[in-house]
Every structure is written in C-alpha cells, then in structure tokens.
Amino acid sequence: MAQPRILLVEDELSLAEGIRLNLDMEGLPCEWITRGDEALRRVLAERFDLVILDVMLPGMDGFSVCERVRDAKNFTPILFLTAKNTEDDRVHGFETGGDDYLGKPFQVKELILRVRAILRREAWYRNRGGEGRQHFGEHWVDFENYAGEGPGGPFQLGMKECMILKLLMERPGQVVSRADILDRVWGEDAYPTTRTVDNFIVRIRRCMEKDPHHPRWVHTIRSVGYLYDPEGRQRKGED
Numbered sequence: 001m002a003q004p005r006i007l008l009v010e011d012e013l014s015l016a017e018g019i020r021l022n023l024d025m026e027g028l029p030c031e032w033i034t035r036g037d038e039a040l041r042r043v044l045a046e047r048f049d050l051v052i053l054d055v056m057l058p059g060m061d062g063f064s065v066c067e068r069v070r071d072a073k074n075f076t077p078i079l080f081l082t083a084k085n086t087e088d089d090r091v092h093g094f095e096t097g098g099d100d101y102l103g104k105p106f107q108v109k110e111l112i113l114r115v116r117a118i119l120r121r122e123a124w125y126r127n128r129g130g131e132g133r134q135h136f137g138e139h140w141v142d143f144e145n146y147a148g149e150g151p152g153g154p155f156q157l158g159m160k161e162c163m164i165l166k167l168l169m170e171r172p173g174q175v176v177s178r179a180d181i182l183d184r185v186w187g188e189d190a191y192p193t194t195r196t197v198d199n200f201i202v203r204i205r206r207c208m209e210k211d212p213h214h215p216r217w218v219h220t221i222r223s224v225g226y227l228y229d230p231e232g233r234q235r236k237g238e239d
Helices: 013-023 036-045 063-072 087-095 107-128 161-168 180-183 197-207
Strands: 006-007 028-031 050-053 078-082 099-105 135-136 138-144 148-151 153-156 176-177 217-220 225-228
Touching: 006 013, 006 036, 013 028, 013 107, 028 036, 036 050, 036 063, 050 063, 050 107, 063 078, 063 087, 078 107, 099 107, 107 161, 107 180, 148 197, 161 176, 161 180, 161 225, 176 180, 180 197, 180 225, 197 217, 197 225
Parallel strands: 006 028, 006 050, 050 078, 078 099
Antiparallel strands: 135 138, 138 148, 148 153, 176 225, 217 225
C-alpha cells in the first residue's frame, strides 16, 4: 500500500518540527509549509491524503483555506490544529468542511490517533469494491464524483453526505445508529451532538427523495438512527 501523503500547514517552528518528527517516527512523514495562501495553491494543484491545518496563519487563515478548497469541490481530508478551541470555533471549523479539530495544547499521541483515524475513514470511503456508482430505483449516486441524479434531476453532494449515504447503503435494511454514523464519518470526538447527523440526512433526502417529508429510501428509526431501504418502500407514520 502506498504511503499516505500528508501536508502540515503550521507557522510555529518548534511545534511544526515536533509534529514532523513524531509523524515520521510513526511511518507518516509529512511535507511542511507555513502560509495559508500557499496551502490553498498546493492543495488545489496536488493530491494529498490529509492536510493538518492551523487556523491562524499568514497569507490566509485556515478556515478560509478550507472554505475555498471545498468550494472547488476538493474533498481532501482536513484536520484543524489550533488554539481557537471554543465550541463555536469547533462548530465553525466543521461547517467550513473540516474533518476533525484538535485544540492546542494537545498530546502528540492524540494527534497520531486522529491522523490514523482520518486515514482509515478515507481508505474505507475509497474502497468501493470496484463500483463507484450505486442505484436507488431508477436513479443513482456516484461516490467518486460526489454527484447523482434523483427525482428532481442532477444533484451534487458533499463528502460527508456521501460518506453517510455509503455507510447506509453498505447495510441495506439495517438500522445504523447516529453514534455509529458519527464515529465512522467524523470520529467519536468530532461533534458535541448527534443532531449534526440529522441535518446531513435532511440534505441527502432533498436530493434523493421525491417527497423528503415522506421518504422512500432513507428512513428515520426514532430514537435510534437511520435505515436505507433498497426497495424504496414508504414506512407508515414517518415524517
């Protein structure tokens, strides 16, 4: 298996050198740069498996870098690494499209665990069994291109919507809990509430369902989670 390519964007010299040394000792060497504008240019021009991105950077802040990357339909995993660690900061980081958020100061062991967890999630998503397109009835979703066609016509999904949908489609007819979705898609410590999953399901239904309030494909199992029905059957009493 090819060695993952990691980009570290951190302008604090001593911290960057410590991260590089520890990642290298774990067999995860990284490239290091110090500016946000350079990070944006490189991420859009090159392929990385993970970007470890500080928020307070010269040239362009990390949140803006992430927003610009996602606006370009680039879903390279991004781990925010920053002293801005209030709950509002964390929520904002995820809203811009970040995959994880680690506040300073932190234990190097925790950083390593989070890096490996993101790389595992990315490998799971990329493993499509040779088939990136999945059909639901006469419609389809393409996990490679984050796009599909539903009752309302063509649609575009974000990385997280695609990961949730892939997880549900891998377990047809089975209930997948919100906690399981959070763990597989974000990591168990990423979000303060499972309500986040519900918001992403709303977006998925807008694309997949003819009537999102009476879904056929992605069903709510009250107080538990969600279920994908490959037969597209409505469930009584669901809204």
